[in-house]
Amino acid sequence: MTEMEQSEVYIVPNPTGPTEAVSIDAAVCVGCNACANICRTQTILPNPEPGQPPVVVFPDECWYCGCCVEACRTGALEMHLPINQRILFKRKKTGEVFRIGQADGPEKSFFLEPFGWR
Secondary structure (H helix, E strand, O other): OOHHHHHOOOOOOOOOOOOOOEEEOOOOOOOOOHHHHHOOOOOEEOOOOOOOOOEEOOHHHOOOOOHHHHHOOOOOEEEOOOHHHOOOEEOOOOOOEEOOOOOOOOOOOOOOOOOOOO
């Protein structure tokens, strides 16, 4: 590509379905691109404008691994699990939500309120 052609290229989101895998809070994001650099499926790409939040380009390609959320040092990313992954186990007596055979998740776990979705 020539320099002229490169200046005419830009990233646009490609929402092929109703999935919103990851949302980025622009008010909190510092544009460091740590999430884009660690994303295994290139669901998130760096914004071509320095200091701006990355762009969630291919939400349907997300593996929901959470590495982008963990890499974000400001807490600007929120993962939204698809319906088929929102299954929780809850104790009838206490209301405690847990994962079978695993220790409780970290503070920003999908298994703690609000349980990974809005």
